Amino acid sequence: MKNLNKRVCIHICITVLFISSQVLGLVSAHSDTIKFSGYEWEVKSGEKLGPGPNSWKPSNVSVDDKGCLHLKISKVDGVWSCGEVAMTKRLGFGTYQFQIAGRIDQFDKNIVLGIFNYPTPDVGSDGMDEIDIEFAHWGIPDAPIGNYTIWPAKKEVKQTSHVFKFNLKDELTTQRFIWKSKSILCQSLRGHRDDDKEEFGRWLFEPKETNDRIPQQPLPVLLNLWLFEGHPPSDGKEVEIVIKNFKFTPEQQSVSR
Numbered sequence: 001m002k003n004l005n006k007r008v009c010i011h012i013c014i015t016v017l018f019i020s021s022q023v024l025g026l027v028s029a030h031s032d033t034i035k036f037s038g039y040e041w042e043v044k045s046g047e048k049l050g051p052g053p054n055s056w057k058p059s060n061v062s063v064d065d066k067g068c069l070h071l072k073i074s075k076v077d078g079v080w081s082c083g084e085v086a087m088t089k090r091l092g093f094g095t096y097q098f099q100i101a102g103r104i105d106q107f108d109k110n111i112v113l114g115i116f117n118y119p120t121p122d123v124g125s126d127g128m129d130e131i132d133i134e135f136a137h138w139g140i141p142d143a144p145i146g147n148y149t150i151w152p153a154k155k156e157v158k159q160t161s162h163v164f165k166f167n168l169k170d171e172l173t174t175q176r177f178i179w180k181s182k183s184i185l186c187q188s189l190r191g192h193r194d195d196d197k198e199e200f201g202r203w204l205f206e207p208k209e210t211n212d213r214i215p216q217q218p219l220p221v222l223l224n225l226w227l228f229e230g231h232p233p234s235d236g237k238e239v240e241i242v243i244k245n246f247k248f249t250p251e252q253q254s255v256s257r
Contacts, residue, residue, distance in 0.1 A: 041085035084224035117219035
């Protein structure tokens, strides 16, 4: 397990560097907007764009009559495509909570679900100012599927990651990160909840060099469902994930945990 985690971490670092080098210049490649959980989000559209690279279709993004956001990976006329949205507003320190419906523990080795914030060009460049919750095997079937990664506020500093394995009994989970100026707490919990019960993933990032290692400026939130290195699902199946709710609580209103 120790050797596997070392191999996975190296693989993730290389992969995330590649992803980050592509995403920053692609936020402008959106063609539509939607309303979800009280915010406006831009929908990504384009061909051979990162991360991946992948094809991104607005048809893979929708909001149903209950206000839930649907992200899909679909195949049309032999072509696989993915879905992504990016919030038009920037949010700062506080609690970011996402209620998810979908068997994230049963993803194919090439499926990636990303829940994260990301810098606009005026805030940071590649490999900076990012808080990631991702569920992916990164092409390695036996790799831990849970991934938390913090990208620093200073370019010369390396990112820090935490990986973990888990199994679910049903499709409902709550994903959360609590972003403060001196610490970031990432949490994954069973069910849809506002408390800390039924945790299956937890990581407190509290470095000494806080101004260097923790993002300090407001950032937009991004949500995406995509194919690792653009490879189709090895099981040949389409995928759909539902984000039932997103809630942001500014730091001064956050409940002490």
